[in-house]
Amino acid sequence: MNPVSELKRGIWTENAVLKLGLGLCPALATSSSVENGIGMGVAATFVLICSNVVISAMRKIIPSKVRIPAFIVIIASFVTVVDLVMAGFLPDLHKALGIFIPLIVVNCIILGRAEAYASKNAVLSSAVDGIVMGIGFTVALVAIASVREILGNGSFFGINILGSGFVPMLLMILPPGAFLAIAFLLAGMNQVSAEK
Amino acid sequence: MDKTLYISSSPHVHEGGTTAKAMRDVIYALLPCVALWIYSFGIIKPSVVMALCIIGCMASEAAWEKVRGLPITIGDGSAAMTGILLALNMPPNSPWWMALLGGVAAIVIGKQVFGGLGYNPFNPALIGRTVLLISFPVQMTTWMMPRTHEITSATPLSDVKIAVGLTGNIPDEIKAQLGSVLFGGFGGQLGVVSGFALIAGGCYLIYRKVITWHIPVSFIGSAFVLSAIFWAVNSSKYPSPVFHLFTGGLMLGAFFMATDWVTTPITPKGMLIFGAGCGILTILIRLFGGYPEGVAFSILLMNSATPIIDRLTMPKKFGLVTQKG
Numbered sequence: 001m002n003p004v005s006e007l008k009r010g011i012w013t014e015n016a017v018l019k020l021g022l023g024l025c026p027a028l029a030t031s032s033s034v035e036n037g038i039g040m041g042v043a044a045t046f047v048l049i050c051s052n053v054v055i056s057a058m059r060k061i062i063p064s065k066v067r068i069p070a071f072i073v074i075i076a077s078f079v080t081v082v083d084l085v086m087a088g089f090l091p092d093l094h095k096a097l098g099i100f101i102p103l104i105v106v107n108c109i110i111l112g113r114a115e116a117y118a119s120k121n122a123v124l125s126s127a128v129d130g131i132v133m134g135i136g137f138t139v140a141l142v143a144i145a146s147v148r149e150i151l152g153n154g155s156f157f158g159i160n161i162l163g164s165g166f167v168p169m170l171l172m173i174l175p176p177g178a179f180l181a182i183a184f185l186l187a188g189m190n191q192v193s194a195e196k
Numbered sequence: 197m198d199k200t201l202y203i204s205s206s207p208h209v210h211e212g213g214t215t216a217k218a219m220r221d222v223i224y225a226l227l228p229c230v231a232l233w234i235y236s237f238g239i240i241k242p243s244v245v246m247a248l249c250i251i252g253c254m255a256s257e258a259a260w261e262k263v264r265g266l267p268i269t270i271g272d273g274s275a276a277m278t279g280i281l282l283a284l285n286m287p288p289n290s291p292w293w294m295a296l297l298g299g300v301a302a303i304v305i306g307k308q309v310f311g312g313l314g315y316n317p318f319n320p321a322l323i324g325r326t327v328l329l330i331s332f333p334v335q336m337t338t339w340m341m342p343r344t345h346e347i348t349s350a351t352p353l354s355d356v357k358i359a360v361g362l363t364g365n366i367p368d369e370i371k372a373q374l375g376s377v378l379f380g381g382f383g384g385q386l387g388v389v390s391g392f393a394l395i396a397g398g399c400y401l402i403y404r405k406v407i408t409w410h411i412p413v414s415f416i417g418s419a420f421v422l423s424a425i426f427w428a429v430n431s432s433k434y435p436s437p438v439f440h441l442f443t444g445g446l447m448l449g450a451f452f453m454a455t456d457w458v459t460t461p462i463t464p465k466g467m468l469i470f471g472a473g474c475g476i477l478t479i480l481i482r483l484f485g486g487y488p489e490g491v492a493f494s495i496l497l498m499n500s501a502t503p504i505i506d507r508l509t510m511p512k513k514f515g516l517v518t519q520k521g
Contacts, residue, residue, distance in 0.1 A: 167291075167293075167332060167335070168331075169297075169331040169332070170330060170331045170332070170333070171327055171330045171331040172331075174330065176330070180305065183309075
């Protein structure tokens, strides 16, 4: 297993949001600023790695008929950990992300990786898969959030970069801006892939 | 002598109509309105706004088609017409970048991403206006008063909305101004200042058979009837139907936006339903919605209902009998 090609797989060829179309709800809802995007990305990455490892370790003892409930229980335990840690140490971020932290339980990326990868592969490669997929998700969120924050607020990571003369385009911060940003990024990525 | 008999399917005669010709008719029909608006708001500012809207539309259409490797269609005038309609939907004192951005948004988001003219589900000019209205609410609602060119921050529609919100009644001075509405005496978007210029332009389009009467009549009629009902119930809270018809973008919308070929139903019955939906939604948004003006939203909402209206109002095939039992 080559870490570089795995990383490329997570960020580009099998990018969860922009290639596979998974996890669009959190990508739309939590990408109004780069800070929120990174917060959500890191939280989901943590859950993804932990659940991949545990599910992979338990893959031989989970009966296949009840595997989905079992996966959800494992995922939910780690989401609870993230939820409580974030509420304790990063209360502002926790408030901004709101319901979307508990909703990581039903994030299709995490369940998707559990079903498609961790339940069939060894612990180490499942851990790597969790890491690269999590990084891919975070990169996608940061890309979407950068477009939205720069156009919609004139700032990047909370720092004003376009000066006071810039009139922010509120639409990009509002929900329609998320759809527009995702659509144009997706179209751009497809175009680049098609030209290769 | 060539004795070959050519057989082809109908139609056999083409009357020579093209998209470009129809667009030219629409632009002619808008001329009286444009003239009145220049008279009302001064020459330079509105002309610059309109020129920038048209440039934004045509340049982004050409650039998009160039990048996609498609034939460049700015010659058919549809992008220019979108630019004119967009300009008529903007304050005459809009900043230059807003006019350009509106043009780009109208063409790229409203039209080209769907595949260009004929494939767009929503009216591009209204998409441009809505993007601007949501993005820049302050700039989009800062109007000039006609003739005095004084900058004001409210249209009669928002005056009414605010006053009714505060006191539950329409102030007397707005009632008194009603007479001047007909001749564009109120501040407002460029093109909506004169109902009569728009009606004249609309009649020209109907005469030239660019549009049919169905949508304007049912749009204006349903708005009139619904607002008259509210007015009859409580005339101190709800403005009169005449006020509704001649303020905001209602006339412009009814004749020039809601009659777009691409985004509206093709059957006469469907057009009547479409127009009635626009009129009812407009009045409901104006009286009970969050925004003072609802023409753009109502037309966009009805645009999204166009495919289902078309499907439900499909004419019966000639001679078709539904089997009984």
